Amino acid sequence: MKPNPKWHKETTQFFKTLHQTWQFPDDEQRVVMATCQNLDLFWKATDQIEQAGMTFVTEAGLVRKHPACEIAKNAWAGFLAGCRLLGICQPEPDPKRGVGRPPGPGKQFAR
Numbered sequence: 001m002k003p004n005p006k007w008h009k010e011t012t013q014f015f016k017t018l019h020q021t022w023q024f025p026d027d028e029q030r031v032v033m034a035t036c037q038n039l040d041l042f043w044k045a046t047d048q049i050e051q052a053g054m055t056f057v058t059e060a061g062l063v064r065k066h067p068a069c070e071i072a073k074n075a076w077a078g079f080l081a082g083c084r085l086l087g088i089c090q091p092e093p094d095p096k097r098g099v100g101r102p103p104g105p106g107k108q109f110a111r
Contacts, residue, residue, distance in 0.1 A: 001029055003036070008043035011036055022088060035082025038075045045072035 003015040015036050024032055045068040055063050083089040 001032075004040075007036065007040045008047075010043050011040040014039055018088070022086075024086070028086060031082055031085055035079055035086065038078035038082060042072050042075035042079060045069075045075060 001019070003012045007015070015032075018032065018036075048068045049066055049072065052066060052068070054066055054069060056066055057063055080089075
């Protein structure tokens, strides 16, 4: 499988690294492609936000969020969901902490 030539350079690099590191069966290739498409959409929306800004002013003078902000947020969520489904980019679990307050420097109040 080859990357789409219209993809963002970051997406193409991710695709190449992904296939060098992991072996995917044929039924998971569709998930890989969908994950890369979400990443590509994220990068394109992010580039548009960098050029146009995060907000714009309507004809009525109201300040509104750029539509690409929502697109980038949803595309990133789709990318992370695809990574979880494929079993890549697994975060390390946080170590268990004890119940209660953390230990202090000792007695803080004089009697």
